Amino acid sequence: xTVRRNIVLLGYLGKQNFGDEVMAEAVAQIxxxxxxxxxxxRTPMRxxxxxxxxxxxxxxxxxxxxxxxxxxxxxxxxxxxxxxxPMAFLSIEVTDWPxxxxxxxxxxxxxxxxxxxxxxxxxxxxxxRLLPRKSVPCVVDLFYCHHAFLGTGAAQAVDRFSRxxxxxxxxxxxxxxxxFKRVHEGYSESQNLDRIAASxxxxxxxxxxxxxxxxxxxxxxEVAPYHARLQQDFGAEISIECLGIDAPITFASNDSVISxxxxxxxxxxxxxxxxxxxxxxxKTELPEIGKGAGQVFGLGGQKTAFxxxxxxxxxxxxxxxxSLRTFEAQLAP
Amino acid sequence: MxxxxxxxxxxxxxxxxxxxxxxxxxxxxxGTTVWSHQIASVFDIQCSPETNAIAILKRCLSRxxxxxxxxxxxxxxxxxxxxxxxxxxxxxxPELRDVRMxxxxxxxxxxxxxxxxxxEGTVVLEQTPxxxxxxxxxRYLFPxxxxxxxxxxxxxxxxxxxxxxxxxKHPLAQLAIWARPYVEAMRMRRAYGCGxxxxxxYSKINSECYRADVFAWLDRHGVPRRPELIExxxxxxxxxxxxxxxxxxxxxxxxxxxxxxxxxGDRLRRFGDRLLLAGMRLVSGPQSRPGWPERxxxxxxxxxKRVLGR
Numbered sequence: 255x256t257v258r259r260n261i262v263l264l265g266y267l268g269k270q271n272f273g274d275e276v277m278a279e280a281v282a283q284i285x286x287x288x289x290x291x292x293x294x295x296r297t298p299m300r301x302x303x304x305x306x307x308x309x310x311x312x313x314x315x316x317x318x319x320x321x322x323x324x325x326x327x328x329x330x331x332x333x334x335x336x337x338x339x340p341m342a343f344l345s346i347e348v349t350d351w352p353x354x355x356x357x358x359x360x361x362x363x364x365x366x367x368x369x370x371x372x373x374x375x376x377x378x379x380x381x382x383r384l385l386p387r388k389s390v391p392c393v394v395d396l397f398y399c400h401h402a403f404l405g406t407g408a409a410q411a412v413d414r415f416s417r418x419x420x421x422x423x424x425x426x427x428x429x430x431x432x433x434f435k436r437v438h439e440g441y442s443e444s445q446n447l448d449r450i451a452a453s454x455x456x457x458x459x460x461x462x463x464x465x466x467x468x469x470x471x472x473x474x475x476e477v478a479p480y481h482a483r484l485q486q487d488f489g490a491e492i493s494i495e496c497l498g499i500d501a502p503i504t505f506a507s508n509d510s511v512i513s514x515x516x517x518x519x520x521x522x523x524x525x526x527x528x529x530x531x532x533x534x535x536x537k538t539e540l541p542e543i544g545k546g547a548g549q550v551f552g553l554g555g556q557k558t559a560f561x562x563x564x565x566x567x568x569x570x571x572x573x574x575x576x577s578l579r580t581f582e583a584q585l586a587p
Numbered sequence: 588m589x590x591x592x593x594x595x596x597x598x599x600x601x602x603x604x605x606x607x608x609x610x611x612x613x614x615x616x617x618g619t620t621v622w623s624h625q626i627a628s629v630f631d632i633q634c635s636p637e638t639n640a641i642a643i644l645k646r647c648l649s650r651x652x653x654x655x656x657x658x659x660x661x662x663x664x665x666x667x668x669x670x671x672x673x674x675x676x677x678x679x680x681p682e683l684r685d686v687r688m689x690x691x692x693x694x695x696x697x698x699x700x701x702x703x704x705x706x707e708g709t710v711v712l713e714q715t716p717x718x719x720x721x722x723x724x725x726r727y728l729f730p731x732x733x734x735x736x737x738x739x740x741x742x743x744x745x746x747x748x749x750x751x752x753x754x755x756k757h758p759l760a761q762l763a764i765w766a767r768p769y770v771e772a773m774r775m776r777r778a779y780g781c782g783x784x785x786x787x788x789y790s791k792i793n794s795e796c797y798r799a800d801v802f803a804w805l806d807r808h809g810v811p812r813r814p815e816l817i818e819x820x821x822x823x824x825x826x827x828x829x830x831x832x833x834x835x836x837x838x839x840x841x842x843x844x845x846x847x848x849x850x851x852g853d854r855l856r857r858f859g860d861r862l863l864l865a866g867m868r869l870v871s872g873p874q875s876r877p878g879w880p881e882r883x884x885x886x887x888x889x890x891x892k893r894v895l896g897r
Contacts, residue, residue: 379649383649391723391774569730576730
């Protein structure tokens with residue numbers, strides 16, 4: 255495949271956020287022959303301008319980047335639009351349109367010219383409301399197109415996570431929360447603390463665990479409040495360890511995972527490790543995970559549904575093959 | 588604490604329907620029914636009525652993204668079914684009632700297409716022409732399905748619409764009806780490639796050689812043949828005498844007559860043929876950007892939409 259020479263890749267990169275790092279690697283792998291420059295929403299404007307000056311394409315990889323409050327990506331994508339850099343939005347999620355009129359108008363103008371693929375049917379429907387003539391194909395999450403998940407067998411290690419056998423190992427309950435420093439769509443840190451503690455309590459009641467391991471899910475996450483809370487609630491009955499962001503984590507088949515991160519839940523789904531995903535926004539309520547081992551708790555505390563894709567490896571494989579074709583077409587000159 | 592999280596969650600309510608699907612799509616009056624009957628007479632498949640499943644799904648979700656299966660069962664979305672009477676308590680089991688349709692779009696469509704007539708494991712053929720307007724969604728939801736797109740000369744299609752009692756008589760509306768699936772097929776090809784997609788020519792249905800080629804393609808994709816050929820009795824929209832009579836004609840091997848045309852009409856027909864051929868060639872080859880046939884048809888569709896306002 256012929257690819258563009260200079261591609262700028264925009265994502266939430268450099269924060270050791272598992273999902274975004276894996277998605278960026280997947281795109282870089284599709285763009286094997288291209289020169290790729292990585293930027294993120296907080297990259298200094300001078301560096302962004304320099305990257306755009308010689309860019310053939312701006313590829314925006316993954317994530318819930320359009321919602322009613324809107325994120326920081328708009329500043330970077332609007333600049334690309336002004337500089338007439340072609341844009342490709344790969345496997346993004348659109349939960350809602352921005353509520354502010356000006357932001358919505360800019361977003362519409364950007365989307366009109368860009369090539370877009372979305373990872374949920376809901377996102378396609380949201381876009382279809384405001385841009386009815388726009389062709390928006392649905393694809394699988396870029397996460398599943400990482401080379402570790404291609405082929406017949408799932409990889410034994412991705413990023414800092416590895417898969418263990420679980421035979422004689424002590425049974426571990428892994429807790430990987432994210433922190434909410436600012437008010438995030440009405441969801442607060444204290445609320446998440448309560449829900450994580452409730453989920454840990456639930457797991458300890460229903461299964462026998464030897465230890466609880468707490469680890470941040472990205473380098474921006476603070477786990478100290480979670481550690482204090484779990485120590486206070488369960489410190490007497492079980493040992494609670496706290497790991498750093500660089501510490502490797504091994505998921506054994508008899509372990510269990512509690513997390514706020516969507517892609518950690520998806521990884522557990524691929525590896526058949528029981529996982530509880532605590533949702534904090536709409537994007538974590540519509541994951542294509544499941545398989546019986548995983549469960550998703552929505553914002554209201556109810557167990558939410560998941561797409562059937564996780565139940566059928568053949569369906570996932572067929573959709574992934576189609577999606578790779580879509581990504582290649584989006585990134586082609 | 589119990590209020591924050593429920594106790595042990597109930598068992599998963601996933602009920603997978605493992606059926607192979609074949610979708611015959613195309614503009615209205617382009618020959619989807621004739622081709623479906625030809626295929627059903629040779630292959631061991633079940634013909635589903637025209638369910639409009641994808642269109643219903645899309646329309647429900649365009650109104651409200653949080654529509655649940657229970658909401659759909661109520662009367663508020665009954666108008667989308669064109670009066671079809673279904674027992675929804677059988678279609679949607681209680682476990683599905685509170686699930687949002689946007690979470691299980693494939694299951695919704697599968698359940699709407701299926702009826703209790705069909706046994707597990709059979710191949711189901713769905714021939715709603717309007718599915719052609721939502722091909723990308725169809726392909727994403729059913730990546731394992733075979734899609735047969737029936738292509739017919741636009742002038743012939745529009746003339747055929749003129750002859751029906753129900754189709755729009757406005758030439759621009761007819762043009763839009765023909766153009767939308769065509770553009771969508773091109774888009775689908777660009778988005779997902781043309782695996783498991785086959786273009787069928789309406790005008791070649793009488794050619795033994797062409798039919799054998801199509802049947803060989805279906806054989807290659809593992810569609811089982813019938814032990815002996817049968818005549819398929821049409822079962823969809825058989826309410827009116829006109830439709831019943833028309834479909835009985837379709838079920839038997841009909842002769843397709845080229846309509847008599849004036850010189851201007853003949854030129855238009857030839858242009859339509861050229862457009863179709865060029866479009867099909869582009870669809871089957873490597874192409875990542877819209878070609879001139881697609882741009883031309885898109886332009887026509889845009890003009891007709893602007894003029895008609897719909």
